[in-house]
Amino acid sequence: MHIQRRPFFYGWYFRCQSETDTIAVIPAVHISGEKSSSSIQILTERGVWNMEFPISEFKLSRKQMKMQIEKNCFSEKGIRLDIERAGIKIKGRLDFGPFAKPAFDIMGPFCCIPGMECRHSVYSMEHSVNGTIQIQGKDIRFSDARGYMEGDSGTSFPETYVWTQHFFRDGSLVFAAADIPILGVHFKGTIGIVRQKDKECRFATYLGASVVKMGENVLKIRQGRKTVLIRLREKEGSMLHAPCSGKMTRKICEYPSCQADYIFFCGKKKEKEILAARAAVEYEVKKKHNPA
Template sequence: MGNHFRGWYFKCQSPTQTLALIPAVHTCRGCQTSSIQVVTEKEHWNVPLSGKGCLVRWVRPQASLEENRFSPQGIDLHLHSDHCHVEGQLRFGPPTPLPHDIMGPFRFVPFLECRHRVFSMRHQVTGQLHINGTPYRFDHNLGYIEGDQGRSFPRRYLWTQCLFPDCSLMISAADIPLGPVSFPGVIAALSFSSKVIVLATYCGARIISVHNGKITVKQNNLLLAAELLSDQGRPLRAPQGGSMSQTIRENVSCHARYCLFQRGEILWAGESRQASFEYEYPS
C-alpha cells in the first residue's frame, strides 16, 4: 500500500475538562509503527508504540495498540512511557451518526491525499482516566468521534469541532490536491434541534474567506461562520507521507464563536471556551 496512515480522534468533554485521544497506525518505507496521542487543555503527549500486532480499523473506530483498546463502546487504556502514564476506562453511549458519509461522492475518488470520516457527532461518555496522576472524570458527559486515513494531512487546512448542550458541529476546509492541480474543499455538519445540516463542496458549498483563524462558508441560502477567539495551541504530530513527521498546533479546548445564517437571519449561534480548533493556513 506504500506510505499510509490511519487514525481516529476521540474527544471527551465534561463541563470542566476536555480530552482528546488519537490512536493511529502509520506505514512509511515498508515499516509499520503506531502511536497514541493524549491531548489535554494544558499538555500533550505523543507515545510511539510498536507496529507489531497493532490494529486500527477504518469501517468503525476500533483500535488495538498493545494493551490499549478503542471501540465504539468505549476505551480501555494502560499506556505508559517515560513522560506519560494513563490508566482507566471510559464507556460510550449510542453514537449519533450523520445520515450519510461526510465525504459524499468524493469517497469514491481514488488517490486522495486524505479521507475523512465522522462516526459520531455526539454521544454520552462515562468513566475515568488518570493522566500522570490527574483524574479526568466523565459522568454522562459529551463525546465526539471522527477519523482520517491517507498519505498526508493537507498542506493548508482549517478544522474545528465543538460540542454544545444543544448542538454538535464540525468544519473541515482544505486545499485538495488532485494530480497536478488543487482546489479548495469544505465539509461541515451541524446537528441540532433533531436535524442535521450539511454544507459541502459536493453540495455546492464554497469558501468565501479563510484567514486569521476565521472561515466563512456559503451554500445556497446558508452562511456558516467560525472564528477562533483565543489561540493556545499545543504541538500535535500529524502524518506526512505516511509517517508522523509533521507538527501542527491544535487547540483542544479554546474560545471560539460560530454562527449559521439562513437568508441573512440567524438560524443558530454559539460561543464556547471548549472548542477544538486547528488552523494551518498562512495569515
C-alpha cells in the same frame, strides 16, 4: 492485517468533554518506505503526550470498529488506556453510549474518488461518555459527559486547512475546509454538519458549498442562500504530530478548548449564533509545509 508498503496513515480521533475537562485521544498507524509504526497521542487542557509503538503491536478490525495498540483498546463502545513507560503513566477507561451517526458519509461522492491525499470520516456527532482517565497521577473524570469521534486516512494531511468541533446546548457541530489536490489540480473543499435535536444540517462542496474565506482566525462558507461565519479566538495550543507521506514528521497546533463564534445567515438575515467557550480548533494556513 495486511500491512501496505506505500506511504499510508490511518487514525481515529476521540474528543470527550465534561463541564470541567476536555481530552482528545488519537490512535493511529503510519507507514512509509523508511518506517512503519503506530502511535497514541493524548491531548488535554493541561498538556500533550505522544507515545510511539512497534507496528507489531497494532491490530485493527474496520468491520468491527476495533483498534488495539499494545494494551490499549479503542472502539465505538469506549476506550481503555494502559500506558506505563519512562516518565509517562496513563491508565483508565471510558465507556461510550450509542453513537449519533451522520445521515451518510461526510465525504459524499468524494469517498469514491481514488488517490485522494486525505479521506475524512465522522463516526459520531455525539455520544455519552462515562469513566476516568488517570494521567500522571491526576484523575480526569467523566460523568454523563459528551463525546465525538472522527477519523482520517490517506498519505498526508492537507497543506492548508481549518477544522473546528463544538458541543452546544442541544447539539453538536463540526466544520472543516482544506486545500485539496486531485490529479494535479487544487481546489478549496469544505464539509460541515450541524446536528441539533436529531436533525442534521450539512454544508459540503458536493452540495454546492464554497469557501469564501479561510484564514488563521476565520472561516466563511456559503451554500446557496446559507452562510456560516466562524471566528476562532484561540488561546495557547499544543503541538501534535501529523502525517506527511506516511511519516509522522509534521507538527500541527490544536487548541483543545478555546473560544469560537459560529454565526449562521440566510441571505443577510442572522438566523443563529453560537458563542463557544470551549470549542476545539485546529488549523494550518500561515505557510505551506515542507516535508522532512
